[in-house]
Amino acid sequence: MTPLAALTRKQPSFLVTPLIIATALFMEQLDGTVLATALPAMASDLHEDPVALKLALTSYLLSLAVFIPLSGWVADKLGARRVFRAAIVVFTVGSILCGFSHSLVEIVAARVAQGMGGAMMVPVGRLVLLRTAPRHELVRAMAWLTIPALIGPLIGPPLGGFLATYFDWRYIFWINVPIGLLGVALTTRFIPDLKEEDVPPLDVTGAALSGIGLSCIVFGVTLLGRNFAPAPLVAAIIGVGAASLLAYLRHARRAKYPIIDLALLRIPTFQAAIYGGFLFRIGLGATPFLLPLLLQVGFGLSAYESGFLTFISAAGAMVMKTTAQPILKRFGFRRVLIGNALIAVCFLAANAFFTLATPHWLIMAALLIGGFFRSLQFTALNAICYADVPRDSMSNATSFAAVGQQLSLSTGVAIGAAALETSRALHDGGMLRAEDFAPAFFVVASISALSLFSFVRLSPNAGDELTGRNARPQQVALSD
Numbered sequence: 001m002t003p004l005a006a007l008t009r010k011q012p013s014f015l016v017t018p019l020i021i022a023t024a025l026f027m028e029q030l031d032g033t034v035l036a037t038a039l040p041a042m043a044s045d046l047h048e049d050p051v052a053l054k055l056a057l058t059s060y061l062l063s064l065a066v067f068i069p070l071s072g073w074v075a076d077k078l079g080a081r082r083v084f085r086a087a088i089v090v091f092t093v094g095s096i097l098c099g100f101s102h103s104l105v106e107i108v109a110a111r112v113a114q115g116m117g118g119a120m121m122v123p124v125g126r127l128v129l130l131r132t133a134p135r136h137e138l139v140r141a142m143a144w145l146t147i148p149a150l151i152g153p154l155i156g157p158p159l160g161g162f163l164a165t166y167f168d169w170r171y172i173f174w175i176n177v178p179i180g181l182l183g184v185a186l187t188t189r190f191i192p193d194l195k196e197e198d199v200p201p202l203d204v205t206g207a208a209l210s211g212i213g214l215s216c217i218v219f220g221v222t223l224l225g226r227n228f229a230p231a232p233l234v235a236a237i238i239g240v241g242a243a244s245l246l247a248y249l250r251h252a253r254r255a256k257y258p259i260i261d262l263a264l265l266r267i268p269t270f271q272a273a274i275y276g277g278f279l280f281r282i283g284l285g286a287t288p289f290l291l292p293l294l295l296q297v298g299f300g301l302s303a304y305e306s307g308f309l310t311f312i313s314a315a316g317a318m319v320m321k322t323t324a325q326p327i328l329k330r331f332g333f334r335r336v337l338i339g340n341a342l343i344a345v346c347f348l349a350a351n352a353f354f355t356l357a358t359p360h361w362l363i364m365a366a367l368l369i370g371g372f373f374r375s376l377q378f379t380a381l382n383a384i385c386y387a388d389v390p391r392d393s394m395s396n397a398t399s400f401a402a403v404g405q406q407l408s409l410s411t412g413v414a415i416g417a418a419a420l421e422t423s424r425a426l427h428d429g430g431m432l433r434a435e436d437f438a439p440a441f442f443v444v445a446s447i448s449a450l451s452l453f454s455f456v457r458l459s460p461n462a463g464d465e466l467t468g469r470n471a472r473p474q475q476v477a478l479s480d
Contacts, residue, residue: 020190021125023183024088027176028118030155031095037157037307038172039289040296041164048104050297050432054417057289058222059108061410063115065214068402069259072395073202075124081193084124085184091117092180099173119402127398128191157292161307206259209248214407216241221414260403261396264389269462272337273385274401276454278408280341280377283348283448285412290420290440291351298434299356312364316371324379325467333384333463337377337455344373345449352441356434384463412444419443 035042035056043050075083094114101107163171220238223229229237252258265271295306328336347370354363389397419440424432 020186021084021129023179023186024084024091024121024125027088027091027179027183028122030159030179031114031173031176035172037161037292037303037310038164038169039292041303042107042169045169046102046104046107050293052104054289054413055104055108055222056111057413058218058410060111060115060118061285061406061413062215062218062222063112064119064406065218065403065410066211067116067119068406069210069399070202070207071120071124071402072127072399073199073259074120075127076199076395077202079193080124080128081187081191083120084128084191085187087117087120087124088180088183088187089117090114091121092176093117095173095176095180099170101170122402124398126402127395155311157307157309157311158304159307161303161305164303166304200257203255203257203259206248206251206255209244209251210260213241213244213248214403216244218407218410218414221411221418260400261393264393264397264400267388268458269333269384269387270389270397270401272454272458272462273381274404276337276341276451277381277385277401278404278411278451279454280344280381280448280451281405281408282412282415283345283444284374284378285409286416286440286444287348287351287412289413290416290437290444293420293432294351294354294434294437297432298437309360309363310367313367313371313374316368317375320372320375320379324376327376328380328383328463329467332460333380333387333466334455334458334460336380337384337458338452340373340377340380341449341452341455344370344377345445347373348448349442349445352438352445380463383466387463387466415447416440416444 039053039056040050042048042056043053046053071083091114094110094117097110097113098107101110159172159175163169216237218241220234220241223234223237248260249262252260252262265274291310292303292306295301295309296303301309331339347366350366350370385401386394386397420432420436423436423439427433427436
């Protein structure tokens with residue numbers, strides 16, 4: 001096996017690597033945004049309530065949360081290129097199965113299969129980037145990584161709306177096939193097969209406990225409302241999940257190589273990114289679910305019209321990626337995370353004020369500016385998360401961070417749907433109305449605002465090494 005250092009020297013430009021990895025991100029983001037826009041059309045075709053289709057979103061996120069903890073260990077053991085390539089294949093096959101689904105149960109099962117591929121695809125790709133990009137170029141590399149990925153959210157809503165309105169929603173999954181084939185070819189040609197020589201044994205007990213705990217919590221919360229299952233059964237599922245997670249916490253303190261290394265939370269920057277990022281991303285998880293429903297069910301727009309309104313937020317995010325590095329260098333991570341969180345939360349709450357009479361240009365302007373600031377927050381979080389993580393802990397860190405991100409997104413969908421259900425119940429149930437959405441947007445925006453309490457605890461020079469701003473290494477040892 002070629003030594004890791006030699007492979008690193010042979011890698012393509014650090015800007016080429018993130019662009020290749022972004023092929024997988026593009027496919028995943030395109031799939032998610034297209035699906036969110038097409039949910040009402042899917043609900044009509046499958047004869048389901050639109051809110052029930054949250055299961056199609058959360059089942060995928062649930063699968064991610066369960067299998068992501070294994071991604072770092074598998075990549076170290078089998079090689080990053082092999083795992084990354086196999087993950088793209090599994091995701092593509094899952095997409096094909098989604099396209100052939102004819103019931104809610106089938107679409108949920110196919111989305112779980114998709115999630116198994118996505119669980120390895122994105123965190124392993126990010127791991128390759130973290131191990132190949134120079135530390136002082138990490139912010140720029142992260143930005144380049146997400147620019148192609150943002151093309152998915154940019155074209156996803158109008159494309160999904162077009163397919164759902166004029167063709168069939170099943171085509172939104174089949175378009176992943178040529179993208180997946182391209183990703184496999186590029187990965188085989190360019191991605192270095194990074195592989196660790198000394199891989200610790202797999203924490204089987206920890207994987208089982210964390211998998212059962214995360215899946216039961218997410219699935220149980222998703223089942224709340226609409227009488228998907230008897231209340232005692234839902235309570236039992238959530239109870240099993242909570243008990244499993246508590247058992248994992250005890251196990252992780254004793255295990256030599258825990259599958260999710262809680263010792264990483266001793267690093268202040270990593271802790272802020274995990275806790276603060278979890279709260280902030282709840283709003284992100286809820287918005288792709290709530291906003292298309294508001295525009296289509298609440299305002300009566302077609303899926304095509306809805307998609308052409310919502311795609312603009314991705315355009316704002318793309319503009320931001322070219323300015324993230326100078327902004328963070330000028331103001332520092334702490335000030336950006338605090339100030340920008342306030343601005344982004346305000347634009348998230350602005351969705352609550354949209355009405356049928358709101359001019360479309362005003363909706364698009366709010367989404368464009370909101371997308372800019374929201375994306376700046378994610379770029380800062382994704383970078384500072386790894387600012388002080390030791391190199392030999394990168395696999396654990398990427399898995400840990402990816403679990404937190406996906407869990408927060410699924411939590412956002414569940415909370416947004418629960419708030420929407422509660423608002424509808426207060427209006428005597430029945431069909432969803434535009435007035436039912438404002439409370440839901442206020443709820444998720446309020447939760448996202450709580451992320452400020454994590455960011456204010458950061459030191460003023462946190463993450464400066466990443467931007468060259470008064471650089472002073474702050475790497476933290478994880479040993480006792």
